[in-house]
Amino acid sequence: MNILVTGARGQLGMSLAERAASLPKPVPLLLTDLEELDITDPLAVGQFFLEHRPGQVINCAAYTAVDRAETEQESAFRINALAPGILGQACQKYGARLIHLSTDYVFNGDSDRPYREDDPTDPQGVYGISKRDGERAVLDAAPESVIIRTSWLYSEYGHNFVKTMLKLGQEKDELRVVNDQFGSPTYAGDLALAILNILAEGARFPRGIFHYANQGVTTWHGLAEAAIQAAGLPCRVIPIPTSEFPTPTRRPAYSVLDTSRLHLLLRQGIPAWQDSLRHCIRQLQ
Ligand SMILES: NC(=O)c1ccc[n+]([C@@H]2O[C@H](COP(=O)([O-])OP(=O)(O)OC[C@H]3O[C@@H](n4cnc5c(N)ncnc54)[C@H](OP(=O)(O)O)[C@@H]3O)[C@@H](O)[C@H]2O)c1
Numbered sequence: 001m002n003i004l005v006t007g008a009r010g011q012l013g014m015s016l017a018e019r020a021a022s023l024p025k026p027v028p029l030l031l032t033d034l035e036e037l038d039i040t041d042p043l044a045v046g047q048f049f050l051e052h053r054p055g056q057v058i059n060c061a062a063y064t065a066v067d068r069a070e071t072e073q074e075s076a077f078r079i080n081a082l083a084p085g086i087l088g089q090a091c092q093k094y095g096a097r098l099i100h101l102s103t104d105y106v107f108n109g110d111s112d113r114p115y116r117e118d119d120p121t122d123p124q125g126v127y128g129i130s131k132r133d134g135e136r137a138v139l140d141a142a143p144e145s146v147i148i149r150t151s152w153l154y155s156e157y158g159h160n161f162v163k164t165m166l167k168l169g170q171e172k173d174e175l176r177v178v179n180d181q182f183g184s185p186t187y188a189g190d191l192a193l194a195i196l197n198i199l200a201e202g203a204r205f206p207r208g209i210f211h212y213a214n215q216g217v218t219t220w221h222g223l224a225e226a227a228i229q230a231a232g233l234p235c236r237v238i239p240i241p242t243s244e245f246p247t248p249t250r251r252p253a254y255s256v257l258d259t260s261r262l263h264l265l266l267r268q269g270i271p272a273w274q275d276s277l278r279h280c281i282r283q284l285q
Helices: 011-021 042-052 073-094 126-141 161-171 188-204 220-230 260-265 273-284
Strands: 002-006 054-059 097-103 146-150 174-178 208-212 236-240
Touching: 002 011, 002 042, 011 188, 042 073, 054 073, 054 188, 073 097, 073 126, 097 126, 097 188, 126 146, 146 188, 161 174, 161 220, 161 273, 174 220, 188 273, 208 260, 220 236, 220 273
Parallel strands: 002 054, 054 097, 097 146, 146 208, 174 236
Antiparallel strands: none
């Protein structure tokens, strides 16, 4: 059975390809990104399904520039909201299972306990709204789909907060990072293994929304400091309030995801964020 990965040159797509290839029994994936398959183009998606007949589809493609989305609304909605519906329709038509990725930014961040899958969504910016609409489009078109919400994703690949901190930590003596936004960092390599686990279960895996993030809670300051320390950089990380670092999109103050639903179903545990961060930094070094 063919397994299609969209957005395969992004962080999660790259991690998925790497993990799938290094399993004792490697899992072959049809890796596509914008050049091979533009998921916003219904004709191209239809043609691809007709030719390759994927049995499972992992949608790693997304518009992920959170702040830029405020001024590029059309692109954000086309890629994050419209396209997942197009993939969902194709999956429904051809009997494929869709695994779609979403985000903690569908919540408003006002909670005082980890967000559960069925908590009401209330996204605060264009990116979050477009991802929330994408979830709805997927479930409307293909109700058997699996949606995985994740948070604070980083990896060895592409652009992400951890790599940015390591780069700045080499250039500067001091970094100022917000310490009043709480969340759970997620190493894309761990999420990729969880997705491979779900793929292996096939139709036995229950449909619906699931949360995946590494275990434990920190702030952006805590994550930056741990990354700088793990890399052995002589840079001080100063905590600052969000008010000293304004961004075009309001970030949730608290976006911890309750992962217990998925934790129970996965064959492997979910690593603590500190362990996975150290692993990623060793890989980068
Ligand atoms: N990054 C995070 O912190 C974070 C946090 C929570 C949830 N998530 C979610 O996790 C998933 C994976 O995120 P990621 O960080 O791996 O994203 P990413 O690194 O930005 O990768 C997304 C990939 O999709 C491609 N793409 C864009 N438009 C496309 C189209 N029309 N057709 C096909 N491919 C297209 C991008 O190409 P270009 O680079 O050329 O645009 C890129 O290669 C996304 O659903 C994201 O919303 C991410």
